[in-house]
Amino acid sequence: MSNDLLARFNEQEQQRYQKMLRLRERGIEPYPRRAARTHTAQQAIDAFTRGETVQGARLAGRLVSLRDMGKLTFGHLQDGSAKIQLMIRKDVVGADAYAMLLKDFDLGDFIGAEGDVIKTKTGEITLQVARVELLAKTLSPLPEKWHGLKDTETRYRQRYLDLLSNEEARQIFVARSRIVSAMRKFLDEQGFLEVETPVLQSLYGGAAAEPFITHHNKLDQDMYLRIADELYLKRLLVGGFDRVYEISKDFRNEGIDIKHNPEFTMMECYQAYGDYTTMMTLVEGLYAACAHAAQGTLQISYQGNALDLTPPWRRATMRDLILEACGVDIYKETDMTSLRARIEELNLQVERHPTWGKQVDELFSTFAEPTLIQPTFVIDYPEEISPLAKKKPDNPRIVERFEAFAANMELGNAFTELNDPLDQYARFM
RNA sequence: GGGCCGGUAGCUCAAUUGGCAGAGCAACAGCCUUUUAAGCUGUGGGUUCAGGGUUCGAUUCCCUGCCGGCUCACCA
Numbered sequence: 232m233s234n235d236l237l238a239r240f241n242e243q244e245q246q247r248y249q250k251m252l253r254l255r256e257r258g259i260e261p262y263p264r265r266a267a268r269t270h271t272a273q274q275a276i277d278a279f280t281r282g283e284t285v286q287g288a289r290l291a292g293r294l295v296s297l298r299d300m301g302k303l304t305f306g307h308l309q310d311g312s313a314k315i316q317l318m319i320r321k322d323v324v325g326a327d328a329y330a331m332l333l334k335d336f337d338l339g340d341f342i343g344a345e346g347d348v349i350k351t352k353t354g355e356i357t358l359q360v361a362r363v364e365l366l367a368k369t370l371s372p373l374p375e376k377w378h379g380l381k382d383t384e385t386r387y388r389q390r391y392l393d394l395l396s397n398e399e400a401r402q403i404f405v406a407r408s409r410i411v412s413a414m415r416k417f418l419d420e421q422g423f424l425e426v427e428t429p430v431l432q433s434l435y436g437g438a439a440a441e442p443f444i445t446h447h448n449k450l451d452q453d454m455y456l457r458i459a460d461e462l463y464l465k466r467l468l469v470g471g472f473d474r475v476y477e478i479s480k481d482f483r484n485e486g487i488d489i490k491h492n493p494e495f496t497m498m499e500c501y502q503a504y505g506d507y508t509t510m511m512t513l514v515e516g517l518y519a520a521c522a523h524a525a526q527g528t529l530q531i532s533y534q535g536n537a538l539d540l541t542p543p544w545r546r547a548t549m550r551d552l553i554l555e556a557c558g559v560d561i562y563k564e565t566d567m568t569s570l571r572a573r574i575e576e577l578n579l580q581v582e583r584h585p586t587w588g589k590q591v592d593e594l595f596s597t598f599a600e601p602t603l604i605q606p607t608f609v610i611d612y613p614e615e616i617s618p619l620a621k622k623k624p625d626n627p628r629i630v631e632r633f634e635a636f637a638a639n640m641e642l643g644n645a646f647t648e649l650n651d652p653l654d655q656y657a658r659f660m
Numbered sequence: 661g662g663g664c665c666g667g668u669a670g671c672u673c674a675a676u677u678g679g680c681a682g683a684g685c686a687a688c689a690g691c692c693u694u695u696u697a698a699g700c701u702g703u704g705g706g707u708u709c710a711g712g713g714u715u716c717g718a719u720u721c722c723c724u725g726c727c728g729g730c731u732c733a734c735c736a
Contacts, residue, residue: 383729441735458736
């Protein structure tokens with residue numbers, strides 16, 4: 232090791248380095264090539280719980296706690312599946328191995344442990360260790376065990392530390408993976424074809440957001456990272472596919488907060504020959520499948536709210552929701568003058584907007600949206616704020632569009648696609 | 661981008677009016693055969709985010725910058 236690198240080590244890293252050298256001097260390779268393992272921690276626990284006798288199980292993972300009681304030591308080993316207690320007795324593993332464990336192993340080291348699964352007198356399922364081995368010596372100490380890692384910068388920039396010390400972070404990764412996989416399975420079974428469309432686009436569209444700009448050197452041309460997949464997916468319908476979807480990373484050069492990230496994942500799907508009621512059925516079924524996969528139930532708890540995702544979800548028109556929430560009937564106040572008059576008559580505290588459609592949307596988000604806790608399809612939006620949706624047959628000011636809400640959060644957006652080229656042309660003139 | 665708050669030991673946090681920079685966990689040396697935030701005794705560990713200013717003296721007050729949190733705007 233160069234002196235440069237050694238000098239950068241802090242006290243604890245120096246100590247761990249010395250332990251590693253000691254192990255090597257005794258002929259123990261601190262970084263062996265592979266580890267034989269017969270069970271993950273979860274598999275060992277599950278097998279024992281089922282009543283099976285688990286003997287000579289070989290586990291591998293990080294040593295995450297150690298409680299030395301003299302001739303007996305307890306600890307925990309954590310692998311990708313779970314955490315399991317280790318019980319290490321000096322008289323079982325032998326004096327040399329026991330001393331090595333206590334002197335030269337550190338929290339955070341990857342170790343292999345072989346033994347029988349038992350239950351201690353406090354009832355915890357535990358590996359009674361007959362043999363331990365080092366799988367990889369770590370030089371950096373782990374974050375503190377009790378308070379855990381809280382510094383947000385470290386949690387985000389060194390996500391591996393967050394995963395190691397915060398169980399919730401692990402759970403979120405697992406839930407996310409199950410959700411994405413349930414989404415694929417559900418859509419595949421419904422006859423959708425998964426596709427990938429361009430991330431680098433010469434013209435961006437499908438949403439109203441600032442793009443990230445990059446440059447193609449050989450073409451000497453600026454390109455944009457996509458802000459949405461919509462336009463390319465629709466072209467696949469034109470090309471003859473009836474049902475397509477894409478799970479994609481998209482990029483928006485906008486503000487960052489708890490619900491917004493410049494780089495984010497979304498799913499878009501398009502289905503021919505149906506309308507927005509078809510999509511509502513699809514969406515509630517999709518959420519139900521994802522919730523079942525991630526939580527095993529459709530009764531979920533989110534930020535203090537008990538949510539029931541069981542289909543069918545409530546459907547309510549934007550008009551009725553606004554009327555209930557603040558007493559304005561947007562089907563009566565159909566122009567800016569009468570809408571403003573009604574708002575002033577009721578003395579509503581609401582931000583002003585230049586057009587009727589935007590003013591209606593503002594009334595909705597100010598008064599109606601906060602009331603939407605249980606899953607709800609808000610249907611029938613103003614045409615002005617939905618330029619790609621088909622108009623209602625009986626009301627040209629309103630289009631067949633919905634947004635799904637739950638726990639005051641938007642879950643999705645869809646509409647009966649406008650496929651009349653003359654109407655579409657007229658709307659952009 | 662605006663406003664407010666913050667950055668101190670490996671981690672989580674203290675530090676009175678500007679006056680020797682501390683605790684718990686982690687680490688190190690010990691004791692302990694049923695612990696699980698184990699317990700007990702002892703020890704070491706600091707460029708107080710960076711740079712500048714005021715002062716006899718700055719973690720503390722002022723300025724600039726960097727990074728983060730909350731919030732408003734934008735966006736989904």
